[in-house]
Amino acid sequence: MLSAFLSACAEKPSTETATSINYADTTYWYAFGESDKAADVFYVYPTVSTISYADNGSSWFADITLREVREEANGNQRFNKILYDDYNFYAPYYRQMIFESYSQNDSILRENTAIAANDVKAAFQYYMAHGNGGRPFFLVGHSQGSQMLIELLKSGMTEEQRKLMVAAYCIGYHVSADELAQYSEQLCPAQDSIETGKLLIFNSVTDTTAIGMVSRGDVVGVNPTTWTMAMDTVPAEYQLGMAKYNEARDCVLIVPCPTKTYLYKHNTICPDLDPEMVFISAYQDMFPKGNLHFADSWLFAGNVKQNMACRLRHFKK
Numbered sequence: 001m002l003s004a005f006l007s008a009c010a011e012k013p014s015t016e017t018a019t020s021i022n023y024a025d026t027t028y029w030y031a032f033g034e035s036d037k038a039a040d041v042f043y044v045y046p047t048v049s050t051i052s053y054a055d056n057g058s059s060w061f062a063d064i065t066l067r068e069v070r071e072e073a074n075g076n077q078r079f080n081k082i083l084y085d086d087y088n089f090y091a092p093y094y095r096q097m098i099f100e101s102y103s104q105n106d107s108i109l110r111e112n113t114a115i116a117a118n119d120v121k122a123a124f125q126y127y128m129a130h131g132n133g134g135r136p137f138f139l140v141g142h143s144q145g146s147q148m149l150i151e152l153l154k155s156g157m158t159e160e161q162r163k164l165m166v167a168a169y170c171i172g173y174h175v176s177a178d179e180l181a182q183y184s185e186q187l188c189p190a191q192d193s194i195e196t197g198k199l200l201i202f203n204s205v206t207d208t209t210a211i212g213m214v215s216r217g218d219v220v221g222v223n224p225t226t227w228t229m230a231m232d233t234v235p236a237e238y239q240l241g242m243a244k245y246n247e248a249r250d251c252v253l254i255v256p257c258p259t260k261t262y263l264y265k266h267n268t269i270c271p272d273l274d275p276e277m278v279f280i281s282a283y284q285d286m287f288p289k290g291n292l293h294f295a296d297s298w299l300f301a302g303n304v305k306q307n308m309a310c311r312l313r314h315f316k317k
Helices: 002-006 067-071 074-083 099-103 106-132 144-155 177-182 293-299 301-316
Strands: 029-032 040-044 088-092 137-142 165-171 198-200 242-246 251-255 262-264 267-269
Touching: 029 074, 029 106, 040 074, 040 106, 040 144, 074 088, 074 242, 074 251, 074 293, 088 106, 099 106, 106 144, 137 144, 144 165, 165 301, 242 293, 242 301, 251 301, 293 301
Parallel strands: 040 088, 040 137, 137 165, 165 198
Antiparallel strands: 029 088, 242 251, 262 267
């Protein structure tokens, strides 16, 4: 997954931003799931390109009309398709912001957030019209993918569609106090392990000094070992394992990763894990040593999968 994050696209994208993506074209879907399972996952991938396309004032977004750009997302998409194989898997490509966008001025950031968010909203509406078929669904994302799902929750879903949502796992991002106040009905955080139709966010670090820009100021983050905002220290056995790709068997396994946890400023502190676990010195200003942002989507996979099954059972009741 780190290799997917660090890989670079081979071509410079177009500067055209006015046109919309036609999600009736299968080119723009990594997976448009079969409907043989009881529930769906609508998945949005994180930032997968760090190279600048912005030389001489050109684009700050990834041009998914280019095959090479779409392929940058495939490693992450495939891993998650295998991980969530209990569900029908729907995963669009979208014109995500390149990594450098996050360090630009507010005007560039707003413009490119809108491009990416509108793509995800359009893909979601196509999925609801042509794929969902009235089944319950989960929203699942990581990092920028979670950011775009939060935008979808704010303004991209109808009330009827929302009634089918089991839960939104927006891993590795944040909701601010201002956002929560403005969108109190749309961004309704879960308070326990069984509520349905709610938002779930978590970010993990090895110590309190490693909280980075992505999760600083979050007001809704939970501890994924308990799915609550309680600040008690939770024993290591509550961590149900991380996801790891097994090349020999071409599968994703849940393997032990014991660590006690506790919540601090809505970040999950994992003091027993190695702070070097996913540290990349080139990004230490955003993700200091001990920040586990690059691991969040798979670090608590055992807990996420168990909790999805639990919430789906309660949804069906």
